[in-house]
Amino acid sequence: MAKVIVMSSVSVDGFMEGPERSLAWHMVDDELHTHFNDVLRGAGAFMSGRVGYELEVEVWPEADADPEAPAPVADFARMWREKPKYVFSRTLAEAGWNTTVVREVDPEHIRGLKELHGDLYLGGTDLTGAFLRQGLVDELRLYVHPVLVGGGRRLFLDEGGLRSLTLAEHHIFGNGVALLRYTFPSDEK
Incomplete structure (x- = not known):
């Protein structure tokens, strides 16, 4: 049965972004990036x-064109271009790179996308947050980086x-990042 899976890197203190949207604290090395790609x-x-x-469009469409790009980065760039993508936005008129703009989180539409x-x-x-409030998340894949960011944007x-x-x-992982994969008991979803 298909699932909706939240996959995110977070700091020990619960931030997904640091101040000014910084991701400099993310400890994504080749081992972790290869794992992300495999998943x-x-x-x-x-x-x-x-x-x-x-932010994705700034990086992934041509990341593999750089001859200095590490193999996992180039691999993900190719995967990102090929996969269907859905961007949820009330303001974005259109999107490229195999992407469909969706205006709102509608449970019936999400079930149809899973099918x-x-x-x-x-x-x-x-x-x-919108998916969690509507009970649409089946699994959380949290990659906890061994840092305290102290501010920024929390995931939850x-x-x-x-x-x-x-x-x-x-x-x-070898760099100290901990994967914690959680599921929701069926009566809690």
Whole structure:
């Protein structure tokens, strides 16, 4: 059964971005990036908000054209271009790179996308919140970086109260980043 999966890097203190949208604290080395690629290769589609999508468009369309690009970066660039993408935005008129603009989070539409594509990988604070509030998230894949950022943008804002999670997997990478993969008990979703 297809799932909606939130996949995000976070600091120990819960930030997905540092001050001024900084991601400089992310500890993505070749091992971790290769893992991301291996996971995302099975994705049916990527989903993001407008800001996340615009940041992706600045990097991924031509990242593999750089002869200095590490192999995992070049691999992901090719994957990113090929995968269907959905950007949730009320202001974006159109999007390129195999991307469809969606105006709102509609549970029926999301169920249809799961049937069409399979697993949907979701990123972004506001979009994650909207999906969580509607009970549309099946799994959380949190990559906890061993840093305290101290400010910025938190991954989880106001997501609708207390919910239980089941730890389905954990792994520590060589750089100290910890994968914590959680699922929602069926009665909690």
